[in-house]
Amino acid sequence: GIQVEQSPPDLILQEGANSTLRCNFSDSVNNLQWFHQNPWGQLINLFYIPSGTKQNGRLSATTVATERYSLLYISSSQTTDSGVYFCAVKGMDTNAGKSTFGDGTTLTVKP
Amino acid sequence: DGGITQSPKYLFRKEGQNVTLSCEQNLNHDAMYWYRQDPGQGLRLIYYSQIVNDFQKGDIAEGYSVSREKKESFPLTVTSAQKNPTAFYLCASSMSSGRQYFGPGTRLTVT
Numbered sequence: 356g357i358q359v360e361q362s363p364p365d366l367i368l369q370e371g372a373n374s375t376l377r378c379n380f381s382d383s384v385n386n387l388q389w390f391h392q393n394p395w396g397q398l399i400n401l402f403y404i405p406s407g408t409k410q411n412g413r414l415s416a417t418t419v420a421t422e423r424y425s426l427l428y429i430s431s432s433q434t435t436d437s438g439v440y441f442c443a444v445k446g447m448d449t450n451a452g453k454s455t456f457g458d459g460t461t462l463t464v465k466p
Numbered sequence: 467d468g469g470i471t472q473s474p475k476y477l478f479r480k481e482g483q484n485v486t487l488s489c490e491q492n493l494n495h496d497a498m499y500w501y502r503q504d505p506g507q508g509l510r511l512i513y514y515s516q517i518v519n520d521f522q523k524g525d526i527a528e529g530y531s532v533s534r535e536k537k538e539s540f541p542l543t544v545t546s547a548q549k550n551p552t553a554f555y556l557c558a559s560s561m562s563s564g565r566q567y568f569g570p571g572t573r574l575t576v577t
Contacts, residue, residue, distance in 0.1 A: 356525075386564070388565065388566060390568075395570075396503075396554055396556075396570070396571045396573075397568070397570055397571070398556065398558075398568040399568075400565055400566060400567060400568075403564065403565040441508060441509070443509075443566075453511060453514070453524065453525075454499075454511065454566070456501075456508040456509040456510075457508055458507065458508045459508055
């Protein structure tokens with residue numbers, strides 16, 4: 356099946372700093388999503404981005420499907436951005452319902 | 467108030483007992499999913515359903531069972547055959563194979 360690798364595994368920032376999280380995947384995808392999991396376990400869908408670039412406030416994401424990677428940018432980070440960021444993909448050759456999640460990037464933003 | 471509800475938030479069971487986790491959505495989504503998350507890990511797909519009265523096994527279906535008798539409901543039963551049932555269980559829904567939205571999760575502890 357498709358492999359998903361996220362980097363870095365851990366990231367510690369001072370409030371106000373910018374960061375880039377990366378998601379590499381091993382095969383063509385028709386669906387890519389970025390999620391934020393808060394310390395209580397709730398997952399929030401940040402972006403549905405199988406290709407191209409999207410922005411939502413201080414967050415933006417870019418997926419380059421031909422090169423099999425996606426980037427999540429966080430600008431002017433805040434302590435509330437802390438948590439785990441997951442990338443999830445669905446390969447072209449898998450059943451429509453099967454998403455594969457990466458192991459996540461744990462972000463800690465210090466005040 | 468639209469969304470996905472999971473109950474209960476915390477669940478404790480003795481080894482050897484079956485337990486059923488509830489997942490309800492009022493988003494009119496066709497597809498529903500169950501994931502398992504172990505500490506420090508990503509999400510792994512247990513079962514998913516793309517339409518009422520139909521469901522497919524995910525990557526770790528052994529020891530679990532589901533039903534999809536109504537569009538809005540997708541209960542998960544953790545059977546006594548599941549060797550390591552203690553985990554965080556997350557339910558999600560989506561339109562077709564698109565953007566997924568997650569419930570708050572159920573933390574199951576089996577002793």
